[in-house]
Amino acid sequence: MEAQDASLAEAGERRIDWAMRSMPVLRAVAARFEATRPLEGLRIAACLHVTAETAVLVGALKAGGAAIALAASNPLSTQDDVAAALRTYDIAVHARAGVDRDTYYRHINEALDIAPDLVLDDGCDLVNTLHTERVELLDGVSGGCEETTTGIIRLRQMAAEQALRFPMVAVNDTRTKRMFDNRYGTGQSTLDGIVRATNTLIAGRTVVVAGFGFCGRGVAERARGQGARVIVTEIDPVKALDASLQGYEVLPMSEAARTGDLFVTVTGNRDVIRGEHLAEMKDGAILANAGHFDVEIDVRALEGMAHDVHLGVRPHTDEYVLADGRRLLLLAEGRLVNLTAAEGHPAAVMDMSFSAQALAVAWLAAERARLAPGVYDVPADIDAEVARLKLAAAGIAIDALTPVQAEYLRSWRLGS
Template sequence: MSHDVVNRDLVQAGAQRIDSVERNMPALRRVRERFAVERPLEELRIAVCMPVTAETANALRTLHAGGAELALASSNPLLTQEDTAAALVEEYGVAMNAWAGPDAMSYEHNLTTVLDSDPHLLLDDGCDLVNIVHLERPELLDTIVGGCEQTTAGVTRLRGMCTEGILKLPMVAVSESYTKQMMDNRFGTGQSTVDGIMRATGSMLAGCVVVVAGFGMCGRGLAERFRGMGTRVVVTEVDPARALDAVLQGYTVLPMAEAAAIGDVFVTVTGNRDVIRAEHIARMKNGAVLANSGHFDVEIHSGVLADLSVEVNFGVCPQTDEYVLDNGRRVFLLSEGYLVNLGAGEGNPPEVMDMSLSVKALTVEWLAQHHADMSPCVLDVPATIDAEAARLELATLDVGIDHLTPDQKEYLHPGTASRFPSFH
């Protein structure tokens, strides 16, 4: 089994961390118990690009219990729990190439190495594996039958490939499932991003002006959490419907050029590039804090930030770099512009990841069973999987719900005579 981890002596600490987190992931545990009995992934080889955390380790345990052979590379250069990585190698037989803080060349090497496993399925995070397969390893397309994409940024890439006619695989947009967006993006990213910013800066947020760039599910969750911390939240958007949504929820909506002059903290969650640019940085207050919770490090133009600076002081606080501009103002960039909730924080809580990783595990099972009927395109998570993951989560919370009666099912079914009852 191939592996490249920093310290295999950390196995015990990693196993303890994984087991501790697993206690807060009961829905995924139920999926794993069924997989261990039914073995729906027997002899499937899966190449995985994911953050190496205790939460994702439990997802890999679930796939392993289902019979899959796994090869893993980290999707985030700043976040690999090295004790978790060691435990995955020694305790769960995962072919692992991941460590904290690889340079760009090592990061690319790790991704390429997991593809040497000749996988049948790809579990991607940002479309990195899919890009490498299509551009550098097209021979693998004879073996790979499909995959899942976990991020909005990755799905955007995939849809572009599909539009251009170059996508050769069926890929499921796990990031767009309702339960994943609700739990992971809205509640998880909202909480963990605030946590990461507070850890990195040590500052009080109450009374600050926080600018949230993007009002999708992540932006909505961020705005809700920040408002709960006593901040004044300003939203920037390019989508008029989302901007209207933010206004109707009571937020101030401004163009970034105007928000730049009044913000104390800026957080980007758009999935696009160059959201904060030179003209915005030029208007910012002394001491402005810049953070990103979009997948890639392109939302804040850090190269421009460096060009505008006369001095850069790296690591003035953990995960915090200080840029001194030519007029003496200081701007602070968190986690080098990468995901601040992962770089400076602990990522989403296990209770949140329980839901989204259950959806992913169930989707992998569905792909394994039905890939022969799929054509190369971007697919939605089946509604039945969303419903099953939600049912599992409700069961762990001991929450009961109503069920449709036969008459109600008939009423809702299109085309039945009873759909529109007579009142005469």
């Protein structure tokens, strides 16, 4: 371990301990894993955001008997003190905040050097690297889990083209992940990152949210809750109608660009904000991305339009001055604003997502021999178990079906 790591490890320990306080479900899973050792002898390569919450997940997997190599799933999201602390737990961490693209992929390859039995991914970069650059390792990989919407989009396309060589579990598609992590976690942490980077007042501002999936819905709700006028842009007519019926103004980006003060992209697609939109924006408009990759805002177009660039006018805020004097503010280089300018989702939210992830890994370890390559949903009983454990930790009780009710639901013969 490097001297710099050693000096950071104590701070990382404190950060991990703080996160662990709000993760009772994952603590319970870790205790179960320590007793049953469902991952005994397995090697896991993971490409995840290296945060305190991820450290708690990695600790649970290690308690289950796994050897783990961890790389970052974003060049700017690594908490270096957490990485240092994890190294003291005998976890091979290949991550550092602020690395360039080449180093980012070198770290992924270093994690893959463990020759994994299972993989964990957040955005599909590790799985993509396995299928393009490290094909010699594919026969040894018997399955994996994907954490985020963008990654699952890529995996489903791989499966459709029969390119995916092993089963992948779509952790992102659980109800607990979509409803709580994507909606409440992304909503809160995105605004947290924007406010930390700019110290702007949300109340009274016009906030344009591009995309009204669970993540976009969360951002829109939190912005409206802070007093913003919220405009939604969408390509999906059903989601656009949903946004309209919830009281949001729905416009094409070409129109929203003229009135927005703050723009947040949350789509999983590229070029959502393009040069023609940038040309219409008002002086001082703020551009932030909460989608996984840095392609939703066309940063190259912005650079080409800029007459002058002032990097770091505030932490994680760069100012692009256009030829006519208008200034556009780009946050976090167009990367994930909530993990670059803030700390990502609250630990209480990640408790559910990472508990589902850990239980899905254990299920996959047991079932992998009979699963064909493809994308699989997390078993419904795992999702329900995570929710039950979270309710129990919060001291919340719910009803149960009576035998008569259960029989009624099983029978088609009983009518009115």
